[in-house]
Amino acid sequence: MSQQLDQGLVSIFTGDGKGKTTAAIGAVVRAAGHGLRTFVIYFLKGKDYIHGENTILSRLPNVSLASFGQEGWVDRENIKPEHREQAGLALATAREAINSGDYDIIVLDEINIAINYGLIELDEVIKLVNDKPKQVELILTGRYANPKLVQMADLVTEMQMIKHPYTQGIKARRGIDY
Amino acid sequence: MSQQLDQGLVSIFTGDGKGKTTAAIGAVVRAAGHGLRTFVIYFLKGKDYIHGENTILSRLPNVSLASFGQEGWVDRENIKPEHREQAGLALATAREAINSGDYDIIVLDEINIAINYGLIELDEVIKLVNDKPKQVELILTGRYANPKLVQMADLVTEMQMIKHPYTQGIKARRGIDY
Numbered sequence: 428m429s430q431q432l433d434q435g436l437v438s439i440f441t442g443d444g445k446g447k448t449t450a451a452i453g454a455v456v457r458a459a460g461h462g463l464r465t466f467v468i469y470f471l472k473g474k475d476y477i478h479g480e481n482t483i484l485s486r487l488p489n490v491s492l493a494s495f496g497q498e499g500w501v502d503r504e505n506i507k508p509e510h511r512e513q514a515g516l517a518l519a520t521a522r523e524a525i526n527s528g529d530y531d532i533i534v535l536d537e538i539n540i541a542i543n544y545g546l547i548e549l550d551e552v553i554k555l556v557n558d559k560p561k562q563v564e565l566i567l568t569g570r571y572a573n574p575k576l577v578q579m580a581d582l583v584t585e586m587q588m589i590k591h592p593y594t595q596g597i598k599a600r601r602g603i604d605y
Numbered sequence: 606m607s608q609q610l611d612q613g614l615v616s617i618f619t620g621d622g623k624g625k626t627t628a629a630i631g632a633v634v635r636a637a638g639h640g641l642r643t644f645v646i647y648f649l650k651g652k653d654y655i656h657g658e659n660t661i662l663s664r665l666p667n668v669s670l671a672s673f674g675q676e677g678w679v680d681r682e683n684i685k686p687e688h689r690e691q692a693g694l695a696l697a698t699a700r701e702a703i704n705s706g707d708y709d710i711i712v713l714d715e716i717n718i719a720i721n722y723g724l725i726e727l728d729e730v731i732k733l734v735n736d737k738p739k740q741v742e743l744i745l746t747g748r749y750a751n752p753k754l755v756q757m758a759d760l761v762t763e764m765q766m767i768k769h770p771y772t773q774g775i776k777a778r779r780g781i782d783y
Contacts (some may be wrong), residue, residue: 484634582770585767587660
């Protein structure tokens, strides 16, 4: 229980621009460097998510990872029971982690999308945030942050896409975009 | 010279919101995990910058760091010769790194501010970006990105502050904010 924060805030990185998850990962690396115990829960990136950032992240001390979801991006028009099940598991993992006393900073990656797509209940997330131990810091990422969560958060950054290479026909590149 | 990118883009993270440098660091961690060779040049954070993110970053394979500037934030109204000298050194380091063939991704942290405050010449940065080897990826961070650079960039994200704890009187916290 060492190194805990006096006051863990709630931060949200949202918007359509690039940098939401990467900003959360950057925050985790910084915090882990200070000996804070961090846990990143990927809600949607797939059970087998082993991106470059994970490979190297999982080697760092004070960094734990858990990954849920189906491979490939969730299609809002084609939600399957497995999507709900996986997001529910992610939320249960988050709840346990938040209340465990084992972590100072917990990233809930793409939880905003999971709520917006109806994979998990907004009310359950609100309760999770409301009831969290004071010293636990939460970072919620993903587009479409719910206004109620924005209102509850201490820090909200909207990443706005001014320009994106995909719109110029440049494809996602391994090691950079995924 | 292995693992090089076919096409290195130019990305800019700007705006007044939190997450610009952290997003760049997150991108570096991801890329390093894929074996890409990365170099982060801090233009303004001080020669002795040894924040948490550096401590742990410098331990990762494929990550190099260099730091310039004076301790403490640069006051636009009180620019000293040392500020210009340090920013000039950072730019020279960037130029050498970009042309060395030793790095796939180079982060120019707070270079936008350095330009905006007149510590380095915009034209020199434009030339640097224009003349870079095709396969080198650049990430420029900092508020006040110059419109000419925004025009040249492939990807631009503006981090907009929607809410920030400092405005609520909460102070910067070690391990989280610095």
